[in-house]
Amino acid sequence: MKKELLVWALAAVPLVGVAELALHVKQTTADVASDSDWRSARASVSADARTGDLVLFAPFWADPIGREFFGDELAGLAREARPDETRFARAFEVAVHGAHRAELDGWNKLSEKRVGKLAISLYANPAPVQVLTDVLALVTPARMSVSQVQNNAEVPCVWQRGPGQPGGLGVPQGPAVPGERFVCSSGTYVGVAVLHGLDHHPHSCVFASPPGNGGSLRIKVSGVAFGQSLHGHSGVQWLYERTPSLERIEVAFSAFGRPLGQNVHRVGSGWTGFEFPTPELAGKTGELTADVTGSGPRAYCFEFDTRSPAP
Amino acid sequence: MTSDRETNTQPPTSIKEDDAQKQDEAASNSEAPKTARKAPLKSGETARTHADLLIGGGLAAVYVGWLLATARSLGFSRDEGFYFTAAYEYKRWFALLFASPAKALDRANIDGIWSNNHEHPALMKSLFALSHTLFYEKWKVFADESTAFRFPGMLMMGLAIFVTYTFAAKAYSRRAGIVAAIALGLMPRVFYHAHLACFDVPIMAMWVTCIYVYWRAEREGGLSWALAAGLVYGLTLETKHNAWMLPAVFLPHALAVHGQAMSRAASRSSRIPIPTSLMAMATIGPGVFLLLWPWLWNDTLPRFQEYVNFHVHHEYYNIEFLGQTYFGPPSPRAYLPVMIAATVPTATLVLVLVGAADRGRALVRSGFSALSVAGGVFARPFAWVSSWPKSDRVQTDLLLFLAIGVALGPFLLPRTPIFGGTKHWITAYPLLAIVAGRGFDVVSTAVETLTAKYVKLDAVTLVALRIALVVLTFGGALATTVHSHPFGLSAYVPFAGGTAGGADLGLNRQFWGFTTQSLGPWLSEYAKPGDTLYFMDTAWSSWVRLIDEKRIPPWLRGVGSPADAELSIVHHEQHMNEVDYNIWTEYHSSTPAYVLTHDGVPIISLYRRTRLAQ
Structure with missing residues (x-):
């Protein structure tokens, strides 16, 4: 009986090849979303989307196709290279193969529909916020000034508008140096670029590597509308962050002559968030100062906004 | 013997x-x-x-x-x-x-x-x-x-x-x-x-x-x-x-x-x-x-x-x-x-x-x-x-x-x-x-033993049976191999979910930058004579050969940085996301003009520089 079973089991081996063929046909035809599926999905989301809605593509590897079809209007830099999802009131998730983005866990699903091979789900943020000031929009000489502080002396960094340095043919190449940036005497700079985070996701942020040797960068932002909190993130380019070390970079925030909070970023901790309550400043507008210090020039990047719960 | x-x-x-x-x-x-x-x-x-x-x-x-x-x-x-x-x-x-x-x-x-x-x-x-x-x-x-x-x-x-x-x-x-x-x-x-x-x-x-x-x-x-x-x-x-x-x-x-x-x-x-x-x-x-x-x-x-x-x-x-x-x-x-x-x-x-x-x-x-x-x-x-x-x-x-x-x-x-x-x-x-x-x-x-219980196996039937067994056993392998070309390094077997399964599992999608040639049809249609292209992971000598053999439009000029390029590409590998994001910074856009895919999985993203109003 045992031998008989073995013979039957051996005889069934060619069926593995048959199953392989059947799966292959399915995976290369029925499972592949077509261009028209993507175009239809875009039309559907575009019809329902409100200003400030987030559009996500699942799984993450499908993101380039989503960006290609949805374009800057629906899936531009601000959404794709977002600091996190908390600032968005609603999110559309466009998914292939039934995938789901973990970022939306805990959000309330409002609707779901199928467009060809794609599934479109609409989610609501359970704790929506109102962003009052986003530093990424203020990195211009009109709203920001940067100086390098060394031995209590402040040396202004100069605003430059020129060609960027987005890397060459070799990898790894580090972050792009943006064309528009404040350039400091030590060679460090302050400007907005997209960070390749430890999680391999993109994050727009202000690159502001401290000059080292005990020096710091002082960034002053004018016209900041304060809310209930100061919310932000910090990180170091993946290339450096992937090797954890004892290095730390600190950013200390102050406004109206008093400290608001200090964030310490340890190399290796990835793109991490921070939040400092500022209820006493809510409703005020004024200058905010960020002092960045650290042990050496690293591809350090941070961002912050001021916010209050959505009305 | x-x-x-x-x-x-x-x-x-x-x-x-x-x-x-x-x-x-x-x-x-x-x-x-x-x-x-x-x-x-x-x-x-x-x-x-x-x-x-x-x-x-x-x-x-x-x-x-x-x-x-x-x-x-x-x-x-x-x-x-x-x-x-x-x-x-x-x-x-x-x-x-x-x-x-x-x-x-x-x-x-x-x-x-x-x-x-x-x-x-x-x-x-x-x-x-x-x-x-x-x-x-x-x-x-x-x-x-x-x-x-x-x-x-x-x-x-x-x-x-x-x-x-x-x-x-x-x-x-x-x-x-x-x-x-x-x-x-x-x-x-x-x-x-x-x-x-x-x-x-x-x-x-x-x-x-x-x-x-x-x-x-x-x-x-x-x-x-x-x-x-x-x-x-x-x-x-x-x-x-x-x-x-x-x-x-x-x-x-x-x-x-x-x-x-x-x-x-x-x-x-x-x-x-x-x-x-x-x-x-x-x-x-x-x-x-x-x-x-x-x-x-x-x-x-x-x-x-x-x-x-x-x-x-x-x-x-x-x-x-x-x-x-x-x-x-x-x-x-x-x-x-x-x-x-x-x-x-x-x-x-x-x-x-x-x-x-x-x-x-x-x-x-x-x-x-x-x-x-x-x-x-x-x-x-x-x-x-x-x-x-x-x-x-x-x-x-x-x-x-x-x-x-x-x-x-x-x-x-x-x-x-x-x-x-x-x-x-x-x-x-x-x-x-x-x-x-x-x-x-x-x-x-x-x-053959099982079959012989039900059918008399002469020499011809036996050969036919064996051929059928080979076809059944390797039909999937043949289809997978044929279909994998020219994305052989992106291909994963059907039981692993195919190319999309490999992407889901987080397995390497390619290396060596050889897929650049597969952009040829798009480039022939949409690239303009004199356009510069940042070809990323493709070696210079490989690029030269691609041009020389007209596998991609010979009117393209290869350059070594997105800063110099009208068109830039990124070969999708996890560690090369930095190249992708650097192009976004340089071009002020995250929207590719074209994404080359295999079974719905991105292989290369191609960006065209959008001139910003000064």
Whole structure:
């Protein structure tokens, strides 16, 4: 009986090849979303989307196709290279193969529909916020000034508008140096670029590597509308962050002559968030100062906004 | 020669009592006594040998034809670009050698030319150069220079197919041989690498050839096969550094086969008789290695040391595995088994398991047999197996398992870099295919036994049944392999979810930047004359060849940075996300103009610079 079973089991081996063929046909035809599926999905989301809605593509590897079809209007830099999802009131998730983005866990699903091979789900943020000031929009000489502080002396960094340095043919190449940036005497700079985070996701942020040797960068932002909190993130380019070390970079925030909070970023901790309550400043507008210090020039990047719960 | 072959015309009516036992008998029968070996070949045996040559050669020729037919649609990998450049250089030296031998042998000329890409031996690059001279320049066989460069690599794949067939046919059965060749040829990764002017498929071919020739030397005895083993080992050393691991196959095997004789001889005469083939490999091998690599002709020892150091201390490139990019030790131990399971067709792997179980059982039995006849303390406990058949004198199964183990083993070690994906253990694949061939023997016998219960199997029906079995077993592998082209490194087997499954699992999608050519149709339609294109991971020399052979629009101008480019591309690999994001920063947009996909999975994103209002 045992031998008989073995013979039957051996005889069934060619069926593995048959199953392989059947799966292959399915995976290369029925499972592949077509261009028209993507175009239809875009039309559907575009019809329902409100200003400030987030559009996500699942799984993450499908993101380039989503960006290609949805374009800057629906899936531009601000959404794709977002600091996190908390600032968005609603999110559309466009998914292939039934995938789901973990970022939306805990959000309330409002609707779901199928467009060809794609599934479109609409989610609501359970704790929506109102962003009052986003530093990424203020990195211009009109709203920001940067100086390098060394031995209590402040040396202004100069605003430059020129060609960027987005890397060459070799990898790894580090972050792009943006064309528009404040350039400091030590060679460090302050400007907005997209960070390749430890999680391999993109994050727009202000690159502001401290000059080292005990020096710091002082960034002053004018016209900041304060809310209930100061919310932000910090990180170091993946290339450096992937090797954890004892290095730390600190950013200390102050406004109206008093400290608001200090964030310490340890190399290796990835793109991490921070939040400092500022209820006493809510409703005020004024200058905010960020002092960045650290042990050496690293591809350090941070961002912050001021916010209050959505009305 | 083997009883398996006899079943070609004699359908089995039931499963043999012990198929492996029968195989052992077949193997030991094939080890004819020396007196018989010296007798002239019988006409049947000659005809069988000729038939094997025809079948093996036919399979190889068909495969090389397939490679040639698909070569134009496959772009150039980074390494190919470097080897094209080296081959151009070596061509200069060969031309000098024929025109003015004394000048060619001048140190300045040797060092000047052969220092190019001296981290790898010269054999394949020399063949690329000679092929270019003969098949492109002189006889104009190929329209593309690259095809002439690639042709020796394709022929090496033909050699691998031929040897795999022959080895399995001689060791097990012709049926096993045919299936082994098919199994090897229908591995998507092997099909991809077989196109290239690189060394991975050549070392795969030479690895199995070297083992085969050594095996023949052991089987046949005599000087000619032993000398051949020495020569082939030298050529293998000259192909790629994997060859330095081969002694770890041959020495234990020789000890297993000749250990007792060595021990007896040593106790009688204080001299240890070493098999002639090993002596030849130890002497002729390094000689051939040195002779064929002019760079080693001067400052031999320091340069050899440099060569060793390069590979021993090779840098760790980035490679993604299960969603994590590895860039240094420790390498994940699961890498090898997971990647084999995800890239080798599943039916082939199941056959490998069946064949390995069958031959492993035989191997264990032969080990016990050896112990039981060895006498002494082992005689009594293993006396119960003394009735088993005499084992294969040359320990074919042990040789195969050693050859597989030595090829795969290093990749289970934490310090071994894994950046090459499956290509670094590709040397194991012909041997695995042979085991799969043997597995198919077992499966086929089972099916025939069951079928015979219900249908009378005549010779024609039996052949038809076997063909049907091959088609059913390898239909998926064939479809997967055909479909994988020209994205062979992105392809994963259906049971792993295909290309999308590989992306879901976080497995590497590609490396070497060879997929740039697949943008050709889009670029032809949408790129404007004079457009500059940042070609990212494609090597300059590969880019030049793409342009030269009009595989992409020749009006494009390649540049080395998105800063200078109207069009920029990123080859999707996890660690290259930084390139993607840097292009976003530079172009102030995250929207690609085009995404090249395979089965809905992004392979390359192409961006066009949008001019911002100043």
